[in-house]
Amino acid sequence: MRLLAAIAAWLPRAILTLAAIGLLNFTLIRLAPGDPAAVIAGESGAGDAAFMAEIRRDYGLDKPMPVQVGHYLARLATLDLGVSYRNNQPVMDLITQRLPATLILTGSALLVALVLGTALGILSARSRGGWLDVAVGAGAMFCYAMPVFWVGLVLVLVFSVGLGWFPAFGMVALIPKQGFAHVLDVAWHLVLPALTLALLHMAVYVRLARASTLEVLDREFVRTAHAKGLTESQVLRKHVLRNALLPTVTMAGLQIGHLLGGAVVIETVFAWPGIGRLAFDALLQRDYAVILGVFFLSSVLVVFANLATDLVLRLVDPRIGR
Structure with missing residues (x-):
């Protein structure tokens, strides 16, 4: 209820x-x-x-x-976004064709950033003042300061042009594949763009998880748990992790808009066929109907993401909303 x-x-x-x-x-x-x-x-x-x-x-x-x-x-009000000025196709059809690619990219980047950023932030807090804390903090600051398009180009030069491990552009290979091979092909093409987008946002989660973990570690109930003889891992799992994750989950919902905005640059650099690339092309062509449609659907996604974040927080911490 x-x-x-x-x-x-x-x-x-x-x-x-x-x-x-x-x-x-x-x-x-x-x-x-x-x-x-x-x-x-x-x-x-x-x-x-x-x-x-x-x-x-x-x-x-x-x-x-x-x-x-x-x-x-x-x-x-009826989700009628009009007709494209360029090709006379319904804007909703153009967006729904591209939306899955953007959701795959932003969802993967958010998952990587959230998991790795939170884990590194907690490890950094546990070694407060040590070499690991300093190294993680410096790495997070470096990732946050670098322009996202520059990071993408560097990753392409190193891992695609130099080492040849991953493709440089596109979502699938030129020769289509079927079944599970298609899934693997998409995942292979996804690595570089998702990693590029995740690095920027991972830095935010590192700093936030570190700060929230340090705050929880200094609370009275954590010291009481140590005094009762609980091990460090038990204290972390039962008392620290849940309380420290609340600000991180909140930030995850707030960053959906930033992820969608960053996807415009990433999809352009890696020729990823999502709505970010669609909006960029429409902007160059002054196709106002498509631009408005992408902006509005992106706003809908952000609004619903904030609702989902609020509901998750209420489930994690029943005290919220009372």
Whole structure:
């Protein structure tokens, strides 16, 4: 019942948030320089005024801005994201074709960053002030400071061009594979882009897990557990780990948006066929319908990820929400 009550309280806020995001995105895109009708007319080789007026009428660009906003928000309520200005295909179809690739990339990167970052942060806290603590902290700072596209290019040069261990681009091999061989092929192509995206976010989890673990280790109930004769591993497993993971789980939900934003760069560097690459290409082509669709669906994913994070926290710690 507590979870259902949390969902019921979240739903109105989510609707208002998504409506505000849709309105803001639409307004900002329309204020950007460039006319999609001029782009389409120029590519077709018929840039006269009559043809451009017909294009504006077909895509609703001739209507006043408040009317366009109203029509756009009404379509969002039914998940109708419009039609691409470039190829006249439904935007929802274009996104759903690319979305699985992005979810695979961001999900893998989040898992790697969360597991490795948390483990290294706890180890760093347990050796407070030692060489391992210093080394892990320096490595985390280095990963966080490096531009993500530079890290990707370095990994390609070393592990693809130099050693030939992993492919440099794409999601699958040029010769299609079937069954389990296809899964292995995708995983093989996934290693470098997922690792590149994970390194940046792993540094955040290292610092957060270290700080939260040190805070828990200094609490009275941990000292009491040691006094009762529990071993270090028992104290860590029964008392420290659960309390130290709460801030990390919260951060995982908050970083979904950052992961989706970073996926734009990663998918461009590694030619990964996800929605980030779709948005980048649409931006270059001024395909505003696709840009708005990707932004809105990304916002939906972030909103639902925050809900999932809140529900997980309530399950892990029943005190939350009381």
